[in-house]
Amino acid sequence: MEHTAQVTLYTLLMSDRYQKHIDTGLLCYLQSDQTQGVAVRRSDLVGIIMRRNELANDILKASRTQVLPPMLKSQSMCRGCRHLNVCTIYHKAHGGSSGSSGLGDLFDSNTHHLTNAHAAFLRLWDWLIDLEAKEMQLVKNEIWRSxxxxxxxxxxxxxxxxxxxxxxxxxxxxxxxxxxxxxxxxxxxxxxxxxxxxxxxxxxxxxxxxxxxxxxxxxxxxxxxxxxxxxxxxxxxxxxxxxxxxxxxxxxxxxxxxxxxxxxxxxxxxxxxxxxxxxTSFSVMRLNLVQLFLQSAQAAHVRKMIVDLEAPRFDKGRILSQDPAISYVLSQRNLNVDQRQAILKILAAKDYALILGMPGTGKTSTMVHAVKALLIRGASILLTSYTNSAVDNLLVKLKAQNIDFLRIGRHEAVHEEVRGHCFSEMNIQSVEDIKLRLDQVKVVAVTCLGITSPLLANKRFDVCIMDEAGQTTLPVRIYLVMDV
Ligand code: SF4
CATH class of the missing domain: 2.40.30.270 (Elongation Factor Tu (Ef-tu); domain 3)
Incomplete structure (x- = not known):
């Protein structure tokens, strides 16, 4: 039904594009190699357009009032719906209950882990994303007025x-x-x-x-x-x-x-x-945000740190041990006391460490040494920042130290000194070649928004280092934390 409706909508688009009435289409399933004809019926078209109007109305209302439409209250439809998790989490965050969802125990089993503080956090950030999206829309509208x-x-x-x-x-x-x-x-x-x-x-x-x-x-x-x-x-x-x-x-x-x-x-x-x-995809931000409130062990761990503000843990014992990474840091004479302490803090972090420094205090050089120390430990590292230039700034320094890395990003947006580390400059012939390179390399660099690249879909890292983290908003960063 979903696919037939899609073909019906395409016939509308094509009628508009080619100025001809198009009333049939083909639905082709590549995996099963099946093809079936779809004849557009006027009654179906009217039904789809009415649903479209209802949806547009609900989206408009939700963006203005933050009130989401009621759930369908249909056990049979919701049980098989791929949005069940997100839908029930949002329903609860906006004051819904098992009664108002119409799903009874199914609703409770999906949302029992959420506290009032979690609901308030989700509502607040959802509202902030809405505000930013509206601001962007104003700028977009301005294009046409100017x-x-x-x-x-x-x-x-x-x-x-x-x-x-x-x-x-x-x-x-x-x-x-x-x-x-x-x-x-x-x-x-x-x-x-x-x-x-x-x-x-x-x-x-x-x-x-x-x-x-x-x-x-x-x-x-x-x-x-x-x-x-x-x-x-x-x-x-x-x-x-x-x-x-x-x-x-x-x-x-x-x-x-x-x-x-x-x-x-x-x-x-x-x-x-x-x-x-x-x-900047606001839908990615919303998706990141809701990931925090899923039921998985990983989401629970990250939620404790980000929403419940549990203090990060540090492995103090390891500092005193004979760790070659620590020996490396202690042996670097060009590091000042603050830089050395910052790297030792990173090496001892079990959850996360924040490094704060004024411009020109050597944060980027500190990061380069931190990467080297982590590589001595054999860790895989995701390097990221909000802008391409900040990512490449760090990579140029890593390159000077002969550290191998892979840069994910659009060829044109990457600094010419590190373009040789992009897939576009490598002799890549197949998906297998891509997988091989991803398995070989320990350091992968990408911007925060590029992290959703399909190339990284199945890749997990031991450590994520984010430069200039203060330039991003929390929903952008969540995906990175969930990826390690
Ligand atoms: S779970 Fe939510 S989105 Fe899915 S069918 Fe039910 S009400 Fe609709």
Whole structure:
């Protein structure tokens, strides 16, 4: 039923895209190699649209009032529902009970471990995520209101750009993506410039006008200025004072244009490239948050530290023992007393250790020595920070110490000095090669939001080191703590 409804919705999208009435579709199951036809019935379509409207209404209400819709009170449906855990936890956090859930003992067995303090914690952070999401939405709306080019640049966007008519796009062999080249409207083609990128006609140089906050590796949204419609999401692969190249997973298509006129419409269109500040996935944050309240032993342990604020434990006995990692730290003459104590604290931590230091006090160097000491113990380490630049800053120092590591991240966003440690620069031929490399390497580095990469889905680490942890919010960090 779920899949049939999905196909029915796709026929709506396709009817809109191709301006034709489409009333049938195919449902293909790759695993069982079964295919079945789906005929769209008007009554089904009406039912789906009504459910869609109810859902949209509930989401809107929940985001405004923090009141979730009531549970279905159906033992048969809820028992098999994959959202049962999350649904019952939220229901309890918002004052629900086994009676109001309609699930009786099933509800109690899922939520009996949650205290009033846990419920209050979940409500508070859920509310904070809501506030942040609303703020982001306001910024997003502002994109469409703003047409002042100068203020656009400060906000990380480039308006009034056109496709380079001599070379609108090229196909990247490396990742099979389509790289489109945009110029400020009215400027000559890239191919009409000197080899260093300057314009042949110096009088037309746009240096001042096109300076903006976009950088290589930024996620961007491309939209049409005439219709104000977002057309595609891509990644900036190259940018200068006069042009920007953006890679997309598919060829660009303008809504409503026919295949025969598509190419000319794309060239005539005036475009706008906006930095996608909204990649931070609020759904990931919510998912992280609710992980804290599941019933597993790991969730209970992390919950004690984060929600119940139980003090972290340290292995004092080990400091006095003959641990080669400790010997290493004590032998490093270039470490000052504070740095040495910080690393010893990390080595003694059973749960976590927080290292606080003012800028310039040598935190990053301390981390490098901490990594070396942990590697002496044979630990596997997840290295992370909120931004790519902070992660790479640490990695450049590790590289200088000949420490092997793997960097997970988009090639364009990674510092060129450490790109050689990305999968994109390795001779990877198969999934087996990826698994082998992940098994071999002891240090893996990724940004906090990149931790959800499927490459790391089954990977567990002994230790997680997070640089500049104060830059992130708690729901972003939870996933990292749950991963070790
Ligand atoms: S568990 Fe929650 S989401 Fe799932 S069917 Fe029941 S009420 Fe709906």
């Amino acid at each position: 047409h002042n080019s100068k203020s656009d640049y400060a906000g990380g966007c480039l308006s009034s750009v056109v496709l380079d008519w001599k070379l609108p796009y090229s196909k990247s062999k490396k990742d099979n993506r389509f790289v489109y080249h945009f110029l400020r409207n009215g400027l000559p083609s890239l191919s009409e410039r000197t080899s260093n990128g300057d314009f042949l006609n110096a009088a037309s140089s746009p240096t001042k006008e096109v300076d903006c906050a976009l950088r290589c590796g930024d996620f961007v949204i491309l939209s049409s200025e005439s219709s104000h419609l977002p057309v595609a999401s891509g990644i900036v692969t190259d940018i200068s004072h006069s042009h920007v190249s953006v890679s997309f997973s598919k060829l660009l298509r303008l809504p409503g244009s026919s295949p025969s006129s598509e190419a000319s419409h794309l060239l005539e269109e005036i475009w706008r490239v906006d930095k996608d500040e909204f990649m």
